[in-house]
Amino acid sequence: MSTMTVGFAEPAPRFTDLLAAEWIKLRSLRSTYWVLALASLAAIAINLNAVHSDLTYIDNPPPRMPGIPPFRYDALYHSLSSIACYLMAIAAGSLGAITVFGEYTTGLVRTTFAAVPDRRGVIAAKVLLIGGITALAGAVVSTVSFFACNAMLASRHVGLSITEGVSLRAVLGYAAIVPVCALIGMAVGALLRHATASIVSLVMLFFILPLMFGGDRYRWLSEIGSHLPLATVNRLTYNPDSSTTISKYAPSVLDSWITMGVWAAVAVAVTMVVVRRRDV
Amino acid sequence: MTALTGTVVPVIEIERLTKRYGATTAVDQLTFTVRPGTVTGFLGPNGAGKSTTLRMILGLNTPTGGAVTVAGVPFANRPRGLRHVGALLDAGDVHGGRSARAHLAALARGNRIPLGRVDEVLAEVGLGKAAGRRIGGYSLGMKQRLGIAGALLGDPPVLLFDEPLNGLDPEGVLWVRGLFRRLADEGRTVFVSSHMMAEMEHTADRLVVIGRGRLIADESLVEFSARNAETSVAVRAPELSLLVDALRAEGAEVSVVEPQFGIVTGMPAERIGELALRHGVVLHELATRTSSLESAFMSLTADSVEYLAGEAR
Numbered sequence: 306m307s308t309m310t311v312g313f314a315e316p317a318p319r320f321t322d323l324l325a326a327e328w329i330k331l332r333s334l335r336s337t338y339w340v341l342a343l344a345s346l347a348a349i350a351i352n353l354n355a356v357h358s359d360l361t362y363i364d365n366p367p368p369r370m371p372g373i374p375p376f377r378y379d380a381l382y383h384s385l386s387s388i389a390c391y392l393m394a395i396a397a398g399s400l401g402a403i404t405v406f407g408e409y410t411t412g413l414v415r416t417t418f419a420a421v422p423d424r425r426g427v428i429a430a431k432v433l434l435i436g437g438i439t440a441l442a443g444a445v446v447s448t449v450s451f452f453a454c455n456a457m458l459a460s461r462h463v464g465l466s467i468t469e470g471v472s473l474r475a476v477l478g479y480a481a482i483v484p485v486c487a488l489i490g491m492a493v494g495a496l497l498r499h500a501t502a503s504i505v506s507l508v509m510l511f512f513i514l515p516l517m518f519g520g521d522r523y524r525w526l527s528e529i530g531s532h533l534p535l536a537t538v539n540r541l542t543y544n545p546d547s548s549t550t551i552s553k554y555a556p557s558v559l560d561s562w563i564t565m566g567v568w569a570a571v572a573v574a575v576t577m578v579v580v581r582r583r584d585v
Numbered sequence: 586m587t588a589l590t591g592t593v594v595p596v597i598e599i600e601r602l603t604k605r606y607g608a609t610t611a612v613d614q615l616t617f618t619v620r621p622g623t624v625t626g627f628l629g630p631n632g633a634g635k636s637t638t639l640r641m642i643l644g645l646n647t648p649t650g651g652a653v654t655v656a657g658v659p660f661a662n663r664p665r666g667l668r669h670v671g672a673l674l675d676a677g678d679v680h681g682g683r684s685a686r687a688h689l690a691a692l693a694r695g696n697r698i699p700l701g702r703v704d705e706v707l708a709e710v711g712l713g714k715a716a717g718r719r720i721g722g723y724s725l726g727m728k729q730r731l732g733i734a735g736a737l738l739g740d741p742p743v744l745l746f747d748e749p750l751n752g753l754d755p756e757g758v759l760w761v762r763g764l765f766r767r768l769a770d771e772g773r774t775v776f777v778s779s780h781m782m783a784e785m786e787h788t789a790d791r792l793v794v795i796g797r798g799r800l801i802a803d804e805s806l807v808e809f810s811a812r813n814a815e816t817s818v819a820v821r822a823p824e825l826s827l828l829v830d831a832l833r834a835e836g837a838e839v840s841v842v843e844p845q846f847g848i849v850t851g852m853p854a855e856r857i858g859e860l861a862l863r864h865g866v867v868l869h870e871l872a873t874r875t876s877s878l879e880s881a882f883m884s885l886t887a888d889s890v891e892y893l894a895g896e897a898r
Contacts, residue, residue, distance in 0.1 A: 316697045318664035326695030333687035334680065412678035416735065419643045419672045420692045423664045427695075584646040 323421065323430035331434060337403055338438075344396030345442045348389035352450040356383050356457055363461045378463040379547035381472065384454030385447065385479045390538055393446055394486040394511050397439040401490025402503040404435055405576065409498035414585045424581045432573055435491060436484045443483025447476050470546055474558065478541025478565075482534070485569045486511070489534060492572040495579045511535055527554040534568050537561040593656045595621050595742035595774045597642060601651035604637050604798075611637045613798035614651070619776045621742070624769045626789030626806075627778035630886050634798035635778040636674070639747050643672055655743055667696040667739030673732035674747045681721025685712055685731050688720060693738055706734040711760075725752030733761070743774045750784050762788050782882035796886040813881035818849045818857055821870035828857075828866045835860065845869075 331338060359378070366376045408414035421427050451467070458464030465472050489510070494503045511534060518530025530536055531552065540561040543551055556564070597619040604612040612634040619625045629635050640646040642653050644661025653659065655670055663669055679688055689703040707716045710730040715723070720731065729752055736744055746765075750758050765788060769775045779785050785792065785806075792809050794802040802809055822828055825847055829839050837852035849857060854873045861868050 315665070315668050319697065322697045323695050326691045329687060329691040329694055330680075330683070333683045333691070336682065407680065411680045412675055413680050414678075415640070415643075415645055415674055416678045416692070418645055419670070419674070420665070420667050420735075421695050422644050422661045422666050426664065584640070 318423070318426075320426060320430065323423075323426050324434060326421075327427075327430045327434045331404070331438075334407075337400055337407075340396050340403075341400050341439065341442050344392050345446050348392050348446045349449050349453075351389040351392070352384055352386050353453055353457075355386055355388075356380075356454040359383055360457065360461065363458075363463060374548060377548055378458075378461075379544055379549060380455055380458050380463055380465045381470075381475050381542060381544040382547060382549060384451050384458075384465075385475055385542050387539070389446065389450065390479060390482065390535070391512065393443060393483050394535055395507065397442070397483045397487040398490035398493075398507040398511065399504055400439065401435050401487035402494035402507060403490075403500075404431055405491045405494030405580075406498050406500055406503050407494075409585070410500060418585060425577060428577050428580050432488065432491065432576065435487050439487035440480070440484040443480035446483070447480035450479075451476050471542075471544060475542040475544070478538050478561075481565060482538040485534060485565050485572075488569050488572040488576075492575040492579075495576045521552050521554060524554050527552055528556070531556050531561075532564050534565070537565045537568075541565075595656045597653070597655050597743065597774060597776060598657075599638070599642070599651070599653045602638065602641060602648055602653055603650035604634070604641060604646060605649045611798050612641070612648075615795065615798065615800055616651075617793050617800060617803045619774055619793070620791075621774040622769055622772050623790040624765045624775045624777060624788055625791045625793060626785035627776055627793050627795075628782060628785055628882060628886075629778075629780065629795040629801075631780055633780075633795045633886070635780075635795065636747055637798075638795075639672070639674060639745055639776075639778060642745060643670065643674075645674075665696045667692065667698060667741060669739070669741055670743045670745060671736030671739055671741040672745040672747075673729070673736045673749055674745070676725060676728035676732045676752070679720050679728065679731065681719060683720055684717050685720055685723075685734070686716040688731070689735060689738060692735055696739055698739055702738060706737045709737065710734040726754055726757055729753055730757070733764070741773075744768060744776070746775075746777045748778055748780070750779065750781075758784075782879040783877070786878050794882065794885065801885060810878055810881070813885060814878055815850065815876045815881065816853075817874050817876065818852065818854045819846070819870060819872045819874055820849055820857060820868065821846045822861070822866050822868050824866055827864055828861055831860050831864050832857065848874075 363378055369375055408417060417427060418424055451472070455464035455466070467473055467476065490507055493506050497503045497506060515530055515533050515536060518526050518533065521527055531540065531554065540555060541558065543549070599615055599617050602612055602615040603610070615638060627635055637646060641648050642655065642660060644659065660666065660670060685707060686703060689706065690700055693700055693703050704716065707713050710733050712727065712730050712734065715727060720728065723731065729749060733749065736746065749761055753761060765775050765777060777788060789806055791805050792802060793800070820828070823845055825841065825845050829841060829847065832839050832849060832852065835852065838850045839847050841847045854871050858868065858871055
């Protein structure tokens with residue numbers, strides 16, 4: 306019996322290597338990052354187009370009705386629209402889910418963990434990379450939408466500056482929800498490890514569930530609804546200077562920030578635990 | 586900063602390894618050792634627990650009981666794996682949307698292996714020209730080659746291959762056999778699973794045979810064939826029936842295939858010839874046949890429960 310007597314050198318493990326490896330994996334799958342890039346462009350276009358078409362209404366305000374307060378244009382609500390936000394939410398959620406369930410459905414996960422047995426490191430790298438990229442996309446969509454839309458509105462003297470009122474908070478919240486949705490997507494992808502099931506679950510969580518917890522009739526229903534992921538961004542972008550009203554049980558702004566953070570933290574924890582514990 | 590692993594013997598040690606899925610026991614108290622410098626074949630029929638065992642070696646599946654170490658360390662405890670164990674578990678364990686080069690580059694980067702190594706192993710397995718193409722468009726044989734390239738990436742002392750010959754053309758099979766031989770001759774531990782004895786006959790020096798998750802044999806190929814390959818004698822005679830009684834009386838087993846043709850076991854051809862002469866039976870054919878290792882393997886694993894580890898000898 307012979308033995309392999311050649312001593313060989315192994316470099317110390319570095320987290321940045323795992324990050325770089327995940328970056329190569331993301332970059333080499335065009336379809337995944339295109340989803341995010343196209344959604345971001347579409348989201349900005351939706352917001353710009355909405356405000357641009359509003360200019361006509363601002364120039365020709367409806368006649369004042371008796372008993373109803375005068376028409377006041379809500380620049381915040383229109384420049385950071387819910388539709389664009391939903392689009393970014395599902396795009397980021399899908400990207401997060403794909404990066405996790407894609408490993409399982411293809412079987413690549415076995416190759417990945419045989420090469421890097423440190424599963425926690427692999428997941429941390431994925432979380433950081435996907436979180437970072439979606440945060441960047443969220444920041445771009447939010448700031449471009451806000452500044453471009455309000456620049457258009459400035460000529461009508463209804464535009465907001467970033468220092469005015471709750472503008473800064475709204476822009477931050479509108480951006481922050483995007484990476485949070487991506488992390489939730491990762492957790493769902495890790496739990497279900499199935500493409501269709503993961504995406505359907507995200508649609509349920511983001512869009513269908515809020516419909517079941519609307520209204521102010523029961524406080525507990527309303528409070529569940531206001532702590533769902535996308536409800537946080539509604540609260541954070543709410544403009545108290547507008548004529549829009551919110552639920553009498555609406556949580557505080559701090560409450561909504563914390564809710565967002567808890568969703569992100571729980572999502573990462575779930576992904577970590579599920580992926581580390583399970584056989585692949 | 587580098588850490589020298591020194592001169593640790595790259596041995597795979599499996600000790601009472603058990604894996605249960607609910608009521609099913611996939612791997613049952615398996616104990617064996619895979620040593621360096623040889624190609625060890627890991628044989629068993631489909632569902633015998635080979636893949637589960639390989640996954641437990643790699644820490645991908647957690648054992649229900651028992652332990653497995655590679656070079657004295659549970660593989661899952663290593664932060665990075667490619668420099669310790671190279672593995673091809675399933676050629677399909679890749680993402681079809683990436684190119685072979687991108688797939689290997691990600692693996693290499695995570696283990697801080699210089700990226701130049703990627704093109705080196707791709708050339709070695711004959712995928713140099715296809716390196717930039719999507720893996721999804723590869724044939725099974727090409728995917729096997731890519732999997733082997735991935736296993737070689739970290740120049741590891743231990744290599745695991747699960748059914749590596751599937752989908753390879755005859756040239757590919759010869760190449761893989763030569764590669765395994767070379768890796769073993771370099772002092773590495775090479776552990777190759779298969780459900781086909783015929784594949785292992787020309788590939789392995791040692792055999793670990795399992796059935797229904799239990800160890801059936803753990804010995805050299807030579808020992809295995811000496812113990813299991815059965816010899817029989819084909820006899821063709823116009824008046825076979827006269828001879829059959831005489832043979833049976835002497836303790837041989839005869840199965841009469843045709844009225845004039847039978848297979849005799851438990852008696853050498855010389856003795857059969859003598860008996861035929863004594864009884865005045867004309868022989869048209871008297872031929873010794875050695876059954877292939879394949880059929881020995883099949884009869885051995887057909888009813889694994891009867892052949893528990895330890896009782897086989």
